[in-house]
Amino acid sequence: MANPTVKSGGVGIGKRKKRRDSTTYYLMGAPAAILFLVFYLYPALNTLRYSATRWNGIDPIEFVGVRNFVNLLTNDDLFLKVLSNNVRFTLVVVIFQTSLALLFAIFLVKNTRTNVFLRTLYFFPTILSSVSVAMIWLFLYDPNVGVINTTFTKIGLDAFALNWLGSESSALYAIAFTQVWFHTGQMMVIYIAGLQQIPQELYEAADVDGASRWQQFKNVTWPMSIPTTGVVIAYTTIQSFRAFDLVFSMTNGGPNNSSSIFATLIYVTGFFEYKVGYAAAQTVFMIITIVLISWLQRRAINNRYAG
Amino acid sequence: MKTKGTHSFSARRIGVAATIAFALVATALPSALAAGEVFGKACAVEGVSTGTSSSSLICKESPSGKLKWQRVRLGSTYATPAGVSTPPKGSIEFWHYRPEDKAVFQAIIDKYEARYPGTKITQVVSSTSDYDATARVKISGNKEAALFAASRGATFNGFATADMYLDISGQRFVRQNAIANALFAGQHNGKQVGIPYHYLFNDPVYNTEIFAKEGWKVPNNLSSFISYCKVAKAKGYVPMAWMGAVRGQAAQIFNSMLMNSTSDYATLEKNLRAINTGKEDLTTPWFKGIAENYKKLLDAGCFPENPTGMTEAAGNNLFATGKSPILPTGSFSMGAIKALNPAMTGKMQLMGLIVTDAKPNYVGIHNSTFILGVNNKATSSDQRIALSFLSYLMQGEVGAMYSNGTTQHVNVLNVSYTTNVDLLNTSVWQGYKTLLAPRFLITDAAVSNLTNDALIAIVGGKSIDATLADFSNQIKQKLSA
Numbered sequence: 174m175a176n177p178t179v180k181s182g183g184v185g186i187g188k189r190k191k192r193r194d195s196t197t198y199y200l201m202g203a204p205a206a207i208l209f210l211v212f213y214l215y216p217a218l219n220t221l222r223y224s225a226t227r228w229n230g231i232d233p234i235e236f237v238g239v240r241n242f243v244n245l246l247t248n249d250d251l252f253l254k255v256l257s258n259n260v261r262f263t264l265v266v267v268i269f270q271t272s273l274a275l276l277f278a279i280f281l282v283k284n285t286r287t288n289v290f291l292r293t294l295y296f297f298p299t300i301l302s303s304v305s306v307a308m309i310w311l312f313l314y315d316p317n318v319g320v321i322n323t324t325f326t327k328i329g330l331d332a333f334a335l336n337w338l339g340s341e342s343s344a345l346y347a348i349a350f351t352q353v354w355f356h357t358g359q360m361m362v363i364y365i366a367g368l369q370q371i372p373q374e375l376y377e378a379a380d381v382d383g384a385s386r387w388q389q390f391k392n393v394t395w396p397m398s399i400p401t402t403g404v405v406i407a408y409t410t411i412q413s414f415r416a417f418d419l420v421f422s423m424t425n426g427g428p429n430n431s432s433s434i435f436a437t438l439i440y441v442t443g444f445f446e447y448k449v450g451y452a453a454a455q456t457v458f459m460i461i462t463i464v465l466i467s468w469l470q471r472r473a474i475n476n477r478y479a480g
Numbered sequence: 481m482k483t484k485g486t487h488s489f490s491a492r493r494i495g496v497a498a499t500i501a502f503a504l505v506a507t508a509l510p511s512a513l514a515a516g517e518v519f520g521k522a523c524a525v526e527g528v529s530t531g532t533s534s535s536s537l538i539c540k541e542s543p544s545g546k547l548k549w550q551r552v553r554l555g556s557t558y559a560t561p562a563g564v565s566t567p568p569k570g571s572i573e574f575w576h577y578r579p580e581d582k583a584v585f586q587a588i589i590d591k592y593e594a595r596y597p598g599t600k601i602t603q604v605v606s607s608t609s610d611y612d613a614t615a616r617v618k619i620s621g622n623k624e625a626a627l628f629a630a631s632r633g634a635t636f637n638g639f640a641t642a643d644m645y646l647d648i649s650g651q652r653f654v655r656q657n658a659i660a661n662a663l664f665a666g667q668h669n670g671k672q673v674g675i676p677y678h679y680l681f682n683d684p685v686y687n688t689e690i691f692a693k694e695g696w697k698v699p700n701n702l703s704s705f706i707s708y709c710k711v712a713k714a715k716g717y718v719p720m721a722w723m724g725a726v727r728g729q730a731a732q733i734f735n736s737m738l739m740n741s742t743s744d745y746a747t748l749e750k751n752l753r754a755i756n757t758g759k760e761d762l763t764t765p766w767f768k769g770i771a772e773n774y775k776k777l778l779d780a781g782c783f784p785e786n787p788t789g790m791t792e793a794a795g796n797n798l799f800a801t802g803k804s805p806i807l808p809t810g811s812f813s814m815g816a817i818k819a820l821n822p823a824m825t826g827k828m829q830l831m832g833l834i835v836t837d838a839k840p841n842y843v844g845i846h847n848s849t850f851i852l853g854v855n856n857k858a859t860s861s862d863q864r865i866a867l868s869f870l871s872y873l874m875q876g877e878v879g880a881m882y883s884n885g886t887t888q889h890v891n892v893l894n895v896s897y898t899t900n901v902d903l904l905n906t907s908v909w910q911g912y913k914t915l916l917a918p919r920f921l922i923t924d925a926a927v928s929n930l931t932n933d934a935l936i937a938i939v940g941g942k943s944i945d946a947t948l949a950d951f952s953n954q955i956k957q958k959l960s961a
Contacts, residue, residue, distance in 0.1 A: 230616070230617055231616070231617075231620065231642045241961075244960075244961055248957055248960060248961070249957055249961065250953070250954065250957060251954060251957065251958075311791055311793075312793075314789075315789065315790075315791065315794055316785070316786035316789035316790075317784065317785055317786060317789075317790070317794065318794060318797075336786040336788060336789040337789065338725060338789055339724060339725055339786055339787070339788035339789025339790070339940065340788070340789070340940075424725070425609075425727065427725070427727065427788075427933065427936075428788050428933070428936065428937065428940060429933055429936075429937055430933075440613065444612075444613035444614060445612065445613055445634075445925045445926075445929075446925050446926045446958070447616075447638060447925075448961065451961055
């Protein structure tokens with residue numbers, strides 16, 4: 174059968190047209206590719222280069238090989254502490270943010286007027302600036318005059334009136350809670366979009382079979398929302414590594430670096446201590462950590478989905 | 481040992497700086513001393529002066545050994561202050577880290593630009609933390625940033641080490657318009673590279689109305705301060721609105737804790753430089769003694785509840801609303817307090833935080849900071865504009881405009897503070913024996929932060945020995961990285 178796209182002239186014209194189309198496609202993708210190269214790939218490769226140097230950002234660069242990495246792993250307790258902080262922070266945020274987002278989405282999936290209003294309410298924190306959120310929660314968490322402790326004291330729960338941001342044992346989790354409050358609405362919206370894709374017939378069939386709401390969730394909602402869950406978890410993980418603004422505004426990593434995460438550590442190392450090479454090495458470790466966590470998450474999700 | 485890049489500050493110079501000619505803040509004496517200031521006549525209080533003009537007098541020991549009113553020489557010479565140099569046409573950027581002063585600076589810039597049409601100055605302002613983190617690289621790469629500020633300590637040291645400053649040693653306004661004894665804070669490798677514009681007192685501010693109402697005397701040693709804390713706490717006050725959640729503000733009292741911790745300044749300087757370089761760590765008996773003083777104040781209830789969670793906003797609020805009689809920061813906080821509560825105008829005074837019962841070497845702390853310098857990498861035309869604007873800022877009436885508008889004392893001759901009662905009230909400190917803020921001798925940012933974090937942790941209730949050992953280890957690792 175003749176190629177419907179080929180006019181008189183035969184196969185040669187078709188090949189030329191294909192080549193022209195390919196060139197057009199590449200040209201269309203070029204701006205994005207150039208931006209990616211200039212603003213992502215080049216800086217990333219440069220970071221890798223700097224990680225093998227001793228440099229204060231101004232003086233000539235001194236190549237030191239793997240010394241920075243060896244030092245990070247063997248002679249830098251702060252780095253190991255921050256690694257632990259970031260992993261714990263990520264775990265708490267991912268678990269709570271994902272669970273709450275799914276819970277809200279399940280209850281608000283129908284497009285009723287009340288649900289739309291409540292979705293807007295829960296989404297509202299997302300549109301605030303992160304520094305505004307930090308300032309709000311700084312006041313809420315104030316151990317002496319903040320609303321949280323004042324309320325606990327008034328209702329006789331003094332034991333819960335903690336020094337939220339001033340205690341090494343609670344500062345990280347207090348900021349994690351703020352992060353969850355900040356972004357749950359956003360993840361809820363993603364879940365609602367995913368849940369609304371689930372065919373209604375599945376629920377109707379489950380109803381007919383006499384399945385309870387819990388059984389419907391377990392056998393229909395949860396399996397069908399696994400791809401969405403994968404997206405939410407990945408996004409939440411990356412967000413938790415980028416929570417620099419909240420940590421910096423609320424505690425600056427204190428007290429005693431108990432709330433410091435990779436982003437704040439790198440910032441202080443590079444910009445306050447003028448150790449650009451060392452900060453680059455910390456950045457490389459952060460990237461490796463994110464890749465590892467993301468890979469583990471994808472495996473778990475994929476296994477669950479395949480199962 | 482003279483460390484490269486820093487000015488070795490001899491004990492003698494400290495004595496000069498502390499006891500005389502920081503007469504930089506008032507043209508009117510406090511009323512108790514407002515009579516009998518005649519050149520050559522006897523006077524009572526060494527160091528007090530009648531003002532910052534070339535005709536001012538200062539009470540100083542004469543060759544005969546008696547205290548007499550003598551002509552004050554506040555500048556580096558007896559010459560009258562130099563005028564403003566005429567700038568070429570063009571525009572430059574003025575970088576600094578005090579958003580709270582932006583409006584006042586803009587009013588000054590507007591007057592300058594009206595005087596010199598065709599010359600433009602644009603302020604580039606960011607918060608202190610952003611500025612400290614990014615200004616060094618940004619200014620180095622920006623030739624238009626011809627005039628910039630730096631805070632004393634790690635920031636100034638970083639800028640100077642990066643060779644960002646034009647040498648202004650030969651400028652007339654440096655020799656003739658600036659208070660001479662304040663200039664050393666802007667020196668690097670023996671050259672004058674910046675003018676420390678601010679002169680401030682890093683001493684606690686107390687509420688004179690509350691003290692008068694309660695009949696309290698201002699504590700002047702450790703025992704009396706501890707007594708004050710117990711009495712104030714019993715009466716329901718927060719004795720000291722110490723902001724443990726903000727390292728920079730929590731560290732203000734570190735200066736006071738250091739000031740009488742050694743028998744002389746040279747030893748103090750040696751100890752701090754040893755900590756800075758890692759030659760000594762925080763477990764040294766001298767530093768442990770400082771930590772123990774913090775613990776004594778903590779045990780006496782001087783700090784607020786949950787001290788490590790007290791933010792700057794909460795601390796300022798406590799003081800401004802009268803819930804805390806003492807704000808342990810410095811004279812630079814008075815403007816912010818008045819903004820929160822205008823009724824505090826005229827009710828604030830400084831006090832020394834003296835944590836020894838022995839005779840103190842110093843009764844308070846002062847600092848010269850907001851060091852203004854000219855970018856070495858700017859074009860020569862832009863450098864001339866920057867130097868011209870700097871000479872304008874160093875005029876008495878402009879210094880007065882800035883200082884009265886921001887409630888800051890300035891290191892400029894011929895400044896009148898009569899329109900600002902709080903600056904006037906605190907001018908009596910000009911005659912006191914105060915020490916240049918020693919904590920800035922720790923110039924390594926990591927060491928400085930960790931040292932202060934250790935003290936904050938101790939106030940938070942951690943054990944002294946374990947905390948000092950832990951932070952010493954952290955400092956060691958930072959210095960070896």
